[in-house]
Amino acid sequence: MPVPEAQEFFIDPARCIGCNACVQACTECDTHKGYAMIQLDYIDHASSPQTVPVVCMHCQSPTCAEVCPADAIKRTSDGVVQTARKPRCIACNNCVLACPFGVPKMHTEMRLMMKCDMCYDRTSVGKKPMCASVCPSQALYFGTRTEIEKLRPNSRPINTFSFGAQMITTKVNMLVPKQAAATHLDVIAALHESTIGNSIEDDLLLAGMEATHEP
Amino acid sequence: MSLEPPDLVTVAPDGRPPEEQPRWRQAFPIDEPQDDYRFRRHFARFLLLTSLAFVVGQAWIVLLSVLSRTRGKPPVQDVAGVAELPVGRAKLFAYPRPGDACVLVRVSHEQFVAFGQQCTHLSCPVIPKPAEGKFHCPCHEGVFDLYTGQPLAGPPRRTLPRITLDIRGGRIYATGVQQEVL
Numbered sequence: 001m002p003v004p005e006a007q008e009f010f011i012d013p014a015r016c017i018g019c020n021a022c023v024q025a026c027t028e029c030d031t032h033k034g035y036a037m038i039q040l041d042y043i044d045h046a047s048s049p050q051t052v053p054v055v056c057m058h059c060q061s062p063t064c065a066e067v068c069p070a071d072a073i074k075r076t077s078d079g080v081v082q083t084a085r086k087p088r089c090i091a092c093n094n095c096v097l098a099c100p101f102g103v104p105k106m107h108t109e110m111r112l113m114m115k116c117d118m119c120y121d122r123t124s125v126g127k128k129p130m131c132a133s134v135c136p137s138q139a140l141y142f143g144t145r146t147e148i149e150k151l152r153p154n155s156r157p158i159n160t161f162s163f164g165a166q167m168i169t170t171k172v173n174m175l176v177p178k179q180a181a182a183t184h185l186d187v188i189a190a191l192h193e194s195t196i197g198n199s200i201e202d203d204l205l206l207a208g209m210e211a212t213h214e215p
Numbered sequence: 216m217s218l219e220p221p222d223l224v225t226v227a228p229d230g231r232p233p234e235e236q237p238r239w240r241q242a243f244p245i246d247e248p249q250d251d252y253r254f255r256r257h258f259a260r261f262l263l264l265t266s267l268a269f270v271v272g273q274a275w276i277v278l279l280s281v282l283s284r285t286r287g288k289p290p291v292q293d294v295a296g297v298a299e300l301p302v303g304r305a306k307l308f309a310y311p312r313p314g315d316a317c318v319l320v321r322v323s324h325e326q327f328v329a330f331g332q333q334c335t336h337l338s339c340p341v342i343p344k345p346a347e348g349k350f351h352c353p354c355h356e357g358v359f360d361l362y363t364g365q366p367l368a369g370p371p372r373r374t375l376p377r378i379t380l381d382i383r384g385g386r387i388y389a390t391g392v393q394q395e396v397l
Contacts, residue, residue: 062225077247
């Protein structure tokens, strides 16, 4: 049974309080074999406790599946990109390296890539994903577009991202301020911002990237 | 289950329609319904080709048996003199064609036996052990009966081809091959 089309996933990183409830809940989902497929990323750990939940964005053109040499990563008709197929996955790590959002998790002991599948066992029968059902601040929300408009009158969902030259359209939405002029979010923009107390030149890799970006 | 391939949901990275995509994209679709469809098609093709191969194989066996019947009787070949082979000794010879290794064994004063030397398991040469009354194949520890050529132990399941012998005027002649029919 597919996930209903009206039910969508919304991430509001500004509301994340870093409680890790989603991570704990994720391990309890039946399709995740006891592992957490969600993680909280610190934006700038040295200066701020602000975290961002990272779930699979379920891209329209999934890079993980594009780079899979074993034809193991499949997308169901409702647009959910599933965990690699166990008989096919060769644990080559290509998807882990290719994903613009850093979602796939490699479990070498099982020789299997596992990733957030929007708790397919739950969402395909009309329930919310584990993380969205426990998030106390509703930074992770699963529901219809009308519901989110009522809940977040000052935000609007965006589902286009840029990753270098690659434009990505996703099934999962990110909430941005309503007045923001942004038409898409730059996934690696944060890499180019200097962090407090550290000069960007300290990082040779980033310095090289900066140099190539300037004309 | 439909006979037509399901519609594509996934958009290729270049954004062009599926008809303009390279052929490998159709062979390795990212969409699960498409993938299931391809897998079914591949499996059906595999079944068809495999059963076809079996049919051809059967026809080949029939053809071989017809050919062997029309080939005529094997030649009579002088193998050895009775006097040159003591009891318990063996002699190698080629029969009916030059490459077909056979072994002649004198098991008693009057009795001679001859068998094809190729083990019926994987064609290793068998070694006659007249003292123990058997042929031994060292490759996989196969054992055949010295008098009948029947497999006694190990992986072989078919008897060794027996060479029929004729003793005339102090000489031993090979006159034919008795092969177990499959």
